[in-house]
Amino acid sequence: MESIVSIRSLAKDHAGEKALRGISLEVPDPCLFGLIGADGAGKSTLMNILATLSDPDSGEVRMLGLDLRKGFPRIRDDIGYMPQRFSLYQDLSVLENLDFFADIFGIRGKAKAERMDHLLEFAGLAPFKGRRAGLLSGGMKQKLALACTLIHHPKLLLLDEPTVGVDPVARRDFWTMLKSLRAQGISLIVSTPYMDEAALCDSLALLHQGAVIAGGSPAEMLAAYPYRLYRVEAAPDARISTLNYPGDKPPPPGFELIYPSGGSLHAAEKPGQAGDPLGRLRLAVPEAASATMLEPALEDCFFALLSGKTANAAGGA
Amino acid sequence: MMSGSRLATIARKEVRHIFRDWQTLVVVLVMPVMMMFLYGYALNADAKEIPVMIEMPSPAPETRQVADKIDASSLFSVRGTVPTASDPRELFRLHGIKALFRFPSGFARDVRRPGGARVQVLVDGSDPNLGTIIRNAAEPMLLGATLEVLGVEQPKVLDLRTLILYNPEQRSALFFVPGLMAVILLMISALLTSVAIAREKELGTMGQLLVSPLRPLEIIVGKIIPYLFLAAVDGFLILAVGRVAFGVRIAGNPWFLGACSLAYIFTALSIGLLISTLAKRQQHAMFMALGATMMPTVLLSGFIFPVASMPLPLRILSHIIPATYFLEIVRGIILKGVGLKELWTPLIVLMGEGLLLMGIAIRKFKVKL
DSSP states (O other): OOEEEEEEEEEEEETTEEEEEEEEEEEESSOEEEEEOOTTSSHHHHHHHHTTSSOOSEEEEEETTEEHHHHHHHHHHHEEEEOSSOOSOTTSBHHHHHHHHHHHTTOOHHHHHHHHHHHHHHTTOGGGTTSBGGGSOHHHHHHHHHHHHTTTOOSEEEEESTTTTOOHHHHHHHHHHHHHHHHTTOEEEEEESOHHHHTTSSEEEEEETTEEEEEEOHHHHHHTOOSEEEEEEEOTTSSOOSOOOOTTSOOOTTEEEEEEETTEEEEEEOTTOOSOHHHHHHHHOTTEEEEEEEOOOHHHHHHHHHTTHHHHHHHHO | OOOHHHHHHHHHHHHHHHHHOHHHHHHHHHHHHHHHHHHHHHTOOOOOOEEEEEEOSSOOHHHHHHHHHHHHSSSEEEEEEESOOSOHHHHHHHHOOSEEEEOOTTHHHHTTSTTOOOOEEEEOTTSHHHHHHHHHHHHHHHHHHHHHHHTOOOOOOOOOOOOOOSOTTOOTHHHHHHHHHHHHHHHHHHHHHHHHHHHHHHHTHHHHHHHSSOOHHHHHHHHHHHHHHHHHHHHHHHHHHHHHHHOOOOOSOHHHHHHHHHHHHHHHHHHHHHHHHHOSSHHHHHHHHHHHHHHHHHHHSSSSSOGGGSOHHHHHHHTTSHHHHHHHHHHIIIIIOOOHHHHHHHHHHHHHHHHHHHHHHHHHSOSOO
């Protein structure tokens, strides 16, 4: 199957700094592809390049069977792009916003009416079609923006941090919509700083300081987790039941990594350790009362990857 | 290729923005009218009843009579007479006077002597305009009053008859209506277009427009059209208020004035576009537009200060800014009633500048972000 997006050694400087340092990626078609990374990892820079709004300094990008540099006017016909901030006209109503985007894409007449009705229904915005976009809730704004990017039946959607600043319920709704688009055969590239959204993607790339440090399906990434993970908790009746661990303090003996997660600590034990893990943990965390083995989540994988340890461990093994 | 329907789409959306933001719309429509009245009443150069004092060491009848003539004139109002002023500045401070007439003790005697009498006039120079008015008025007035007191008829040596053309009553309305046309049309057009485009960048919607099948020219022209109309409405408002409230009639062809105004508005819109290609935020655009239009137009176009009396660098600048040429055209049409035959040079310069600026703006308008 040909990739819908194929990136080779893509580099781009932004504001004098290396925003992207030689990225290579393959996005199969169709796919719900997640670009995961913290702020400043280079997600938006990459999104802008894919949206044909900024030129790469070096490297090759093929999208929808065309070379990005030469074919960008034609690529633009088949992509839908949703920029990072809420990018619609706040003073226009839901219907007027959709109408505007339908018009500039040359969709008119009966086709336009049908398409708009369908999208209002799809986004659950039919009851609010007369409301000004600026008065919608954060979640509804994002659904409207998504509806507007879908107006011209794009083959590929580029969504730059679509759920930042949106409440958890609306985020779940939004991802349900993305899943259903994927089921209709549309490819999506979604950037997000939220680890829990990563699990909903078909395939992932983890961006860190302008480089892809890991990639693959969520299952592959979980399978590659090299440590034994423990959840470390304080005694339920302890004075301080929430445990914390300073980021600059070295991990306890035999452990690679330890970090807070939802009130308890997650501790990643290096392979081949013998003896009681709780005893070793207590050397660094005296309040620790229990250490339970735990299946790693994607979040744990990313922490391990970001600390730069997995690459070394895998290389050494 | 430009598509008419996509152009109409952009223009229609812009009109919606304009009407939704009704506060701005009110400002745009009320400001010219307000400025007309402000200029109309504040720019009144006729000084009246300027407070002055008189120093008179020996009150002879002749001196008193001259002093009374000063008071009787509508220009001055005598606030008091002092025998001697040891510190004249004290009088300026205490009584808020603008001038002090100092008559010598032997005034009545001296005026009859061949050398004549000396009268000193101290003028408050902190307001240069008022100072000039006092200076220019003092000598002929004192001379006239003294001759009258002496019963001497002024010898007729020169009979100067000035005939003022085009604005015989020297009404300031005729002076500020063309000036305000130049300022307001430029400001509204440049400001509104640059802000409208910067707003799309600030909101992030420009990215979406660029990714769409819209061509840059369609975005630009579609955005310009509504503001062209708005600026034209403002021009009409200025002329209407000038006519109704200040009695300014257009001596020339009003349609020709309208056509020239459209050419000027086009140039102003190009400036706005050029600014918007540089500004990333609405606020940048606003300050740049105000700086690039308001100040040069008021100060350098010849609206208030005559271009001929400027130093060379400013005169060159003044010949660059479009307002100078538009002012020449508007004054020509409104005051002199002249037409294309007399005004083709400034009109061609104006249109040339508009086309040049528009060309640069379109070239600089980025297809990418």
